[in-house]
Amino acid sequence: SKRSSIHALFFLHGAAFVKEGGYLGLLTHSSWVDVDYGKYLQEFFLKHFKVVAILEPQVEHWFPAVDVNTSITILQRCNKKAERSNNMVKFVQMKAPLSEFLPKYGGEEERMMAFENMVRQIENADSLQEDDLWRIFPVKQSDLWNEGLDDEGNFTGSKWGKYLRAPDIFFQILVRGNDKFRQLGDVTNVKRAFTSG
Numbered sequence: 001s002k003r004s005s006i007h008a009l010f011f012l013h014g015a016a017f018v019k020e021g022g023y024l025g026l027l028t029h030s031s032w033v034d035v036d037y038g039k040y041l042q043e044f045f046l047k048h049f050k051v052v053a054i055l056e057p058q059v060e061h062w063f064p065a066v067d068v069n070t071s072i073t074i075l076q077r078c079n080k081k082a083e084r085s086n087n088m089v090k091f092v093q094m095k096a097p098l099s100e101f102l103p104k105y106g107g108e109e110e111r112m113m114a115f116e117n118m119v120r121q122i123e124n125a126d127s128l129q130e131d132d133l134w135r136i137f138p139v140k141q142s143d144l145w146n147e148g149l150d151d152e153g154n155f156t157g158s159k160w161g162k163y164l165r166a167p168d169i170f171f172q173i174l175v176r177g178n179d180k181f182r183q184l185g186d187v188t189n190v191k192r193a194f195t196s197g
Helices: 007-015 040-048 081-087 108-124 141-147 161-165 168-175
Strands: 023-031 049-057 070-077 088-094 134-140
Touching: 007 040, 007 070, 007 134, 023 081, 040 049, 040 070, 040 141, 049 081, 049 108, 049 141, 049 161, 081 088, 081 141, 088 108, 088 161, 134 141
Parallel strands: 049 088
Antiparallel strands: 023 070, 049 070, 088 134
């Protein structure tokens, strides 16, 4: 998309260097999970990678001098559609500063062990997990794909930010009212109005 932020190009360029089974991780602006151009990144990720995790801080900026919302996206190259479809994507809302996840004392070895433990917890989460530090919301990759399809079967994307930011009540309402909701387009003609200057 011509409206894409420049960080989208880093994903595409970086992917060219990742072999099967290899990982790509980038810390970028988090807008792509919700904006229109993000659908192209979503489709690219879902067709070529297992989306391992998307982590977003809620209480700190990872670029302190710049006031933008950031996220870490971890991808694993995978050419097998069945494996990609069965992958559980971990949407991680970091509710505490990153320093709270790492030991306050000790050397590099202790910090590395704490980091590896954090990675294992994220990778092994197969259901919703929440505490004072974070919320891990696993979603099957095939569900993300199906959620992004329109009535003709074209991928138009969806707002992944809900898995990072929406309160639990949002998902409870969706589950309880699943058969009661209708798309606005089912009951009226939806179209874009005039764009003012």
